[in-house]
Amino acid sequence: MQYLPVFLDLRRGAVVLVGSGDLARAKLRLLASAGARVRWYATDGNHDLAGLDADDVSRIELVSGDPLAADLSGVIAVLCAGAGDVGPAMAARASAIGLPVNVMDDLEHSTFIFPAIVDRGDVVVAVGTGGASPVVARRVRELIETVLPARIGDLAGFIGRWRKTVHSLIPEFALRRRFWERVVDGEIGALVLAGRNAEAEAALKTVGDPSAFAAGLTSGKLEGRVTLVGAGPGDPDLLTVKALRALQDADVIFYDELVSPEILDRARRDAARVPVGRRVGNPGIGQDAINKLLVEAAQAGKRAVRLKGGDSFIFGRGGEEIEALRQAGVAYSIIPGITAGLGAAAQFEVPLTFRHEALRITFLTAHKARDAEAVDWSTLTDVKMTIVVYMGMTAAPSVRAGLIAAGRSPQTPVGVFARVTRKDASSAIGTLAELPDLVEKVAGGPAILIIGDVVAHAAASRHQQLTQLASYFQDAAE
Known part of the structure; x- marks a missing residue:
């Protein structure tokens, strides 16, 4: 965010408007609608006030002469629209005495910019793009206009x-x-x-x-509660409306390491944020300590959000937290999120089920090699079963060994999908025999492993096949 949105109290002083033509009149109408007192220096000498009502006209002072010699006492801002070469010179003068100044379509000489505005009386929404694209700002404003209640x-x-x-x-x-x-x-x-x-x-x-x-209590004491919120795999636009509402209402947010900063930015600004997650090599504070923090926050009358990557109930230990809240008599609710396996399937177009080809799905976790070794791989050899492995990067050799030893073909299609739904998402497609090498290709996690014939239908797989085919023909031509 390069520009901080602020609201200027136009009752505090006059606004100097320098310029002429339609651009200046458009700014004049905007200022008049906000109740501003305006000193207008029309650089072409044409002070046409057509279209303004009498109340607006009464607050506009029409000034002749050189605006560069204008008296700026009692002025709170300077605007230049359709002012030509006078604009930068006026901006330099205003900036020299600390007045905010806007030169239309000239970011270099402006200290503030005008947003696209949704005006609902006492509710005003400002949309800005840092001056990069007023058209985009206008489109966003139009979307807001359609959902904001008229009253x-x-x-x-x-x-x-x-x-x-x-x-x-x-x-x-x-x-x-x-x-x-x-x-x-x-x-x-x-x-x-x-x-x-x-x-x-x-x-x-x-x-x-x-x-x-x-x-909501007869005692008048604040009622605390905990909401388990699935943050999804990373893209903030995949948060549910209900999840956004919980983040906006939260007093304190206990979040996992895998929750992206972009998702945390959707939370209420003054909510306390407490990191409680863990990553490989970093055990974190432990599940018992997290449970204790949740209970204590609710008992203190706070609305706590337990924000987890993916979904709380798919390898997120949400069940353990719910048990702790139940035992403590704490009110709670659960808002599901898009689990990483589904995020990977959607982004890379992997149909986890496919008619006559994949009829079942198994989700499992293999955080460490010993986790993989504890899996009964003999139950996962059905070729019509898709296997989705969470936290399986470090255990990839054991996953491969376990499945092949149990009878799954080494040529079974496999995909490694890293940082799914994020801007830096990456994938590697190959076979079960190549699984450890595929993990190396995605350059770090978190990653989901998808194993089964359906991976051959993935968009990434088709792209990889076309690339290999193109390379083959190029080599043949040479």
Whole structure:
């Protein structure tokens, strides 16, 4: 993020607008709609105010003369649109005295840029691309426009009118936040969004004990809970809507090592973040310690999220955590995630089942060689079974040896899919006999091994076959 989105209070001073033509008038209309006081230096001398209502016109001061000699006292920002060579010179003057300045389509001479704006009264959404692509920003704004309730600004205004009163009744910040979340997400918020403000006001006035209402308890004590959230294999766009909601509501997030920074960025900014994961060679704090942290957070009235890569219930030890929460009497919920095996299958187009070819799937873990040695490979020799191996990179030689010894053909197609759904995802396709060598080719994990005839249908496999064929014909031609 190169530009920090901020909101400028236009009641604090005047805005100087320098320029002419349609570009300047577009900025003038934007400033007027925000209630700004504007000093407009029309560089072509044409101060046409057509299309502005009387209230807007009354706040616009039409100024003649050289803008480079303008009095900038009481000014809070300078805008240049359609100003030609005057723009950079005006920007230099404004910057010299610490005023924020924007020269349209000139990032070099601007200290701030204009975002695409969604205006819902008291709710304003700003979308920016760092000046790189206003068209992309506009498209994003259009998407937001389609999903944002028309009266969301009314809801913000409703809360604003009650804010001081509720603050005096609920001095504790965390409990007060819970109160407003219940208002926004519940019946009162729905009434405002439906345009039934009088009924919403009446409903809020009937809340006898705001603290109890906020906590959902008669005691007024914060109710803590734990939510197990599957973060998926890495791509933040694969988070479910419910998972995003939990991350936004969380007071504290206990996350695994494999959870990507991009996913953590979707969490509430002021939520505490506690790393509790482990990787090969690093045992972490241990499962018992994690269970204890979850219980303690909930008992302290916090909404805790246990954020796990993939899905909590597929080799994520989520079952153990649920048992600990049950024994402690802690409320909990579970939000599933896309497991890495399914992420790999989707990204590299590996159909884990295929009619008449692959009728069963087995998921297993082989974190270490001894894990692989403990597997009864004789149950996995069915050629119509697809095997998905988690955490199997270091145990790849044992996986190969176990399957071949049990009778699986060394020519069985195998894929090693690393860092699936991420930008640096990698794959290597070959045979079971080549499995350890394939692991070396993907340049590090985490990785999923998929073993079975279905791997031959993978997009990566077809690409590899075409590449090999092209190489063969090239060699033949030479």
